[in-house]
Amino acid sequence: MSTQVPLSISEDTIHTISEERGEPEWLLERRLEAFRALEELDLPDVIQTPGRRWTNLEDLAFEEFVDPLDQRDETERVTAEGAEVLPFTDALDEHEELVRERFGSVVDPETNYLTALSAALFTTGTVIHVPDGVDAEDVKIRAEMNSGSLFSHTLVVAGSNASATILERVSNGEDTPADGDDRRYFSNVVEVATDENSYVQYGSLQNLDEDVYTYSLKRGDAARYATISWIEGNLGSRLTRSDIETELDGDSSETKIVGAFFGHDDQHFDVNARVWHNGEHTTADLVTRGVLDDEARSVYEGVQDVGREAWDTSSYQRENTLMLSDESEADASPKLIIHNHDTEASHSATVGQVDREDLFYMTSRSIPPRTARNMLVEGFFVPVLEEVEVDELRDDIQELIAQRLD
Amino acid sequence: MSSDQDHLKQTDTEDRFDFKKEEKSAFRSEKGLNEETIRAISEDKDEPEWMLERRLRALEQYHAMPMPTDWPGQPDLSEIDVDEIVPYIRPDVDTRGGVDDWTELPDEIKDTFDKLGIPEAEKNALSGVGAQYESEVVYQNMQERWEEKGVVFCNMDEAVREHEELVREHFMTTCVPPSDNKFAALHGAVWSGGSFVYVPEDTTVDMPVQAYFRMNSEGMGQFEHTLIIAEENSEVHYIEGCSAPKYSAFNLHSGGVEVFVGEDAHVQYSTVQNWSKNTYNLNTKRALAEKGGRMEWISGSMGSKATMLYPSTILKGRGASDNHITIAFAGEGQNIDTGAKVYHNAPNTKSTIESKSISKDGGRTNYRGLVHIADGAEDSSTAVECDALMFDNESTSDTMPYMEINESKVDVAHEATVGKIGDEDVFYLQSRGLDDDDAKQMIVSGFIEPITEELPIEYAVELNRLVELEMEGSLG
Numbered sequence: 001m002s003t004q005v006p007l008s009i010s011e012d013t014i015h016t017i018s019e020e021r022g023e024p025e026w027l028l029e030r031r032l033e034a035f036r037a038l039e040e041l042d043l044p045d046v047i048q049t050p051g052r053r054w055t056n057l058e059d060l061a062f063e064e065f066v067d068p069l070d071q072r073d074e075t076e077r078v079t080a081e082g083a084e085v086l087p088f089t090d091a092l093d094e095h096e097e098l099v100r101e102r103f104g105s106v107v108d109p110e111t112n113y114l115t116a117l118s119a120a121l122f123t124t125g126t127v128i129h130v131p132d133g134v135d136a137e138d139v140k141i142r143a144e145m146n147s148g149s150l151f152s153h154t155l156v157v158a159g160s161n162a163s164a165t166i167l168e169r170v171s172n173g174e175d176t177p178a179d180g181d182d183r184r185y186f187s188n189v190v191e192v193a194t195d196e197n198s199y200v201q202y203g204s205l206q207n208l209d210e211d212v213y214t215y216s217l218k219r220g221d222a223a224r225y226a227t228i229s230w231i232e233g234n235l236g237s238r239l240t241r242s243d244i245e246t247e248l249d250g251d252s253s254e255t256k257i258v259g260a261f262f263g264h265d266d267q268h269f270d271v272n273a274r275v276w277h278n279g280e281h282t283t284a285d286l287v288t289r290g291v292l293d294d295e296a297r298s299v300y301e302g303v304q305d306v307g308r309e310a311w312d313t314s315s316y317q318r319e320n321t322l323m324l325s326d327e328s329e330a331d332a333s334p335k336l337i338i339h340n341h342d343t344e345a346s347h348s349a350t351v352g353q354v355d356r357e358d359l360f361y362m363t364s365r366s367i368p369p370r371t372a373r374n375m376l377v378e379g380f381f382v383p384v385l386e387e388v389e390v391d392e393l394r395d396d397i398q399e400l401i402a403q404r405l406d
Numbered sequence: 407m408s409s410d411q412d413h414l415k416q417t418d419t420e421d422r423f424d425f426k427k428e429e430k431s432a433f434r435s436e437k438g439l440n441e442e443t444i445r446a447i448s449e450d451k452d453e454p455e456w457m458l459e460r461r462l463r464a465l466e467q468y469h470a471m472p473m474p475t476d477w478p479g480q481p482d483l484s485e486i487d488v489d490e491i492v493p494y495i496r497p498d499v500d501t502r503g504g505v506d507d508w509t510e511l512p513d514e515i516k517d518t519f520d521k522l523g524i525p526e527a528e529k530n531a532l533s534g535v536g537a538q539y540e541s542e543v544v545y546q547n548m549q550e551r552w553e554e555k556g557v558v559f560c561n562m563d564e565a566v567r568e569h570e571e572l573v574r575e576h577f578m579t580t581c582v583p584p585s586d587n588k589f590a591a592l593h594g595a596v597w598s599g600g601s602f603v604y605v606p607e608d609t610t611v612d613m614p615v616q617a618y619f620r621m622n623s624e625g626m627g628q629f630e631h632t633l634i635i636a637e638e639n640s641e642v643h644y645i646e647g648c649s650a651p652k653y654s655a656f657n658l659h660s661g662g663v664e665v666f667v668g669e670d671a672h673v674q675y676s677t678v679q680n681w682s683k684n685t686y687n688l689n690t691k692r693a694l695a696e697k698g699g700r701m702e703w704i705s706g707s708m709g710s711k712a713t714m715l716y717p718s719t720i721l722k723g724r725g726a727s728d729n730h731i732t733i734a735f736a737g738e739g740q741n742i743d744t745g746a747k748v749y750h751n752a753p754n755t756k757s758t759i760e761s762k763s764i765s766k767d768g769g770r771t772n773y774r775g776l777v778h779i780a781d782g783a784e785d786s787s788t789a790v791e792c793d794a795l796m797f798d799n800e801s802t803s804d805t806m807p808y809m810e811i812n813e814s815k816v817d818v819a820h821e822a823t824v825g826k827i828g829d830e831d832v833f834y835l836q837s838r839g840l841d842d843d844d845a846k847q848m849i850v851s852g853f854i855e856p857i858t859e860e861l862p863i864e865y866a867v868e869l870n871r872l873v874e875l876e877m878e879g880s881l882g
Contacts, residue, residue, distance in 0.1 A: 323814035336805040341796030341826040348821035351811045
């Protein structure tokens with residue numbers, strides 16, 4: 001079953017976008033290839049069990065609220081010494097060869113319908129280039145979405161022995177879309193390419209308005225001795241489909257995927273973490289914690305795939321969900337796929353409520369019940385927050401959680 | 407252990423579990439699956455009209471339903487050709503009502519069971535044997551005191567005639583309807599043989615009820631149906647075991663098991679299966695548990711080319727509980743896809759799932775399970791634990807649990823581990839004088855102990871022997 005191409009988009013649309021940005025011919029070609037592939041591609045896979053589809057992506061009627069020629073954003077970029085943090089168009093002027101080589105090398109535009117749509121239509125994004133041996137700390141991207149739909153593509157290229165900590169924040173600006181449509185779409189594709197012995201931490205905090213549907217795919221390829229560490233905080237949006245993936249191709253490469261989400265009202269989070277162990281001596285650690293209040297719903301899939309040649313693999317996954325309301329729902333499916341016996345792997349998932357004894361303990365020491373509950377929820381996120389190396393990101397997440405609890 | 411002993415052990419087990427009898431059959435339905443076949447089976451069995459109607463309806467559903475092909479990582483079923491499988495065969499002995507005494511059985515059937523150790527089991531405090539040779543139960547031994555208490559244990563064909571109302575109400579209605587999946591529909595159309603167990607209120611059957619199944623006819627399927635009804639406050643433990651010889655033609659086994667656990671009743675269903683390496687084993691097993699009822703599934707899945715089996719329990723009544731203990735062993739060319747399904751549809755329900763798997767020589771094991779907690783099933787809890795042991799780099803071991811939680815006042819936990827046999831453990835045992843094979847054997851026996859300790863001794867011995875046989879000569 002493939003998906004309909006939005007009526008409002010034609011090859012002319014793609015030409016217009018590409019010309020306005022003064023893009024080279026090869027990029028226009030790639031956009032058109034992605035666009036032509038749309039008819040053949042399906043939406044991202046969604047878990048299905050008897051009588052239940054965990055997320056209904058089919059219901060997204062793109063033509064109703066995607067206007068590719070009206071994409072507006074306000075993006076602030078903070079660079080670090082020795083590294084380059086450029087808007088996509090500037091990067092094409094300054095490093096055309098690098099972008100040409102690396103664009104689409106980690107996330108194939110034809111991965112699924114939504115990635116192809118992104119490759120065809122993106123108008124904003126950032127290229128982060130960290131040359132060999134450079135330490136780039138506190139790179140920041142603050143993206144504000146100011147239109148009914150926005151497609152962003154970010155490319156990170158880390159040279160050998162380079163390191164980078166990157167913090168991305170996604171939210172809505174003051175401008176609401178002109179036609180006052182109550183549904184908006186934000187697409188965010190991030191690819192991280194690494195060379196030997198590099199280190200990349202990519203933290204992301206999504207706090208979009210609660211009428212925005214968002215799809216985000218972040219994938220990194222880890223070279224020999226490289227480490228890719230993802231932090232993913234999801235608090236905003238009406239529906240989030242977020243996929244974080246690492247390919248551990250290089251021997252002795254490592255990855256960490258840390259996720260936090262907090263849903264309330266009728267938010268829906270479809271959060272996925274996937275790791276492929278392909279090289280030898282690779283390590284992965286997946287930690288996700290989420291809280292659900294009101295009628296919010298979360299869906300979690302975590303996949304640890306150990307390839308035939310992935311000798312001496314270590315792979316761990318933990319997912320914990322806390323339910324604050326009886327109306328909320330949480331589905332979880334942690335998966336292990338093991339083709340090499342020289343492996344130490346485990347996964348676990350739990351769902352439960354705030355511990356009554358803990359609450360009793362705190363109330364018996366004169367803390368009001370509501371305050372006690374909020375303290376326990378904040379405490380629940382601590383193991384995730386401890387993994388965040390960028391103070392600003394940690395403080396932001398904490399602050400947003402505290403706001404939501406009030 | 408000396409090599410002499412090794413040799414003895416090997417011939418003993420191989421001889422016990424792998425032999426082939428020349429088949430003799432009185433009735434063989436035409437190859438192919440159509441209305442005529444179904445009518446012929448039903449007529450031959452003297453079935454009432456309603457059963458024929460149910461079979462025909464199931465056949466329609468079977469033709470209308472798609473093959474399950476879109477499950478992530480599922481076994482390949484494309485080689486199954488149902489038309490090539492003879493759905494119904496009756497051994498060439500007059501066993502319409504079964505026999506009351508072991509000695510009355512024909513020699514060749516007795517011989518088959520001798521090799522499987524059934525008579526020993528019989529001596530070992532067995533209370534009743536219903537043994538299925540091909541598709542019919544040919545032997546039953548019921549203790550009189552059971553009958554006096556109103557306990558019924560008979561073959562399914564007989565139950566259709568003798569206990570018509572009970573069967574009509576419970577047979578593939580609310581528990582496993584034919585529309586559940588394509589193979590449940592196939593089963594509903596061509597089922598034959600199997601056991602019927604009925605335990606009245608407040609009755610405890612204090613000995614395990616056992617049945618032994620065999621497939622002994624090339625290219626034939628077995629579609630036995632087991633129906634267990636345990637009334638309020640009763641208790642019963644049913645055991646089934648399988649050990650099929652190797653054949654070259656494809657075999658399909660598609661059994662159905664339905665268990666009704668009444669209020670405060672307790673049913674344990676144990677099975678050790680060892681299908682031959684060319685059998686597709688696609689079963690549907692399900693239990694419905696009323697208020698306070700307790701269901702236990704104990705299963706060892708060995709052998710077969712591909713197995714897809716997910717015993718499920720629906721916890722309908724407040725305080726009902728469910729335990730699953732499963733072990734799967736996959737060797738060369740085998741794909742064992744098995745797990746458990748539990749639906750918590752009432753408050754205070756509880757379930758535990760403990761799954762162990764071993765994969766070796768390119769075999770694949772997969773745990774696939776679903777735990778669903780419905781809205782309103784408050785104060786429910788579930789704990790799932792999966793452990794997998796892998797012997798080599800050709801093998802695969804997957805874990806795919808699904809949890810759907812619609813209720814906040816719950817306690818849900820799932821954990822899984824995968825690893826190889828610890829070199830340190832092997833070294834420790836070797837340093838105490840065991841050779842490499844025996845050390846590994848011992849570690850594996852320890853690994854599966856949670857399962858074996860739940861089984862009566864002769865089954866535990868058999869399971870350990872089967873695992874030994876699987877491991878022999880291929881370790882180290």
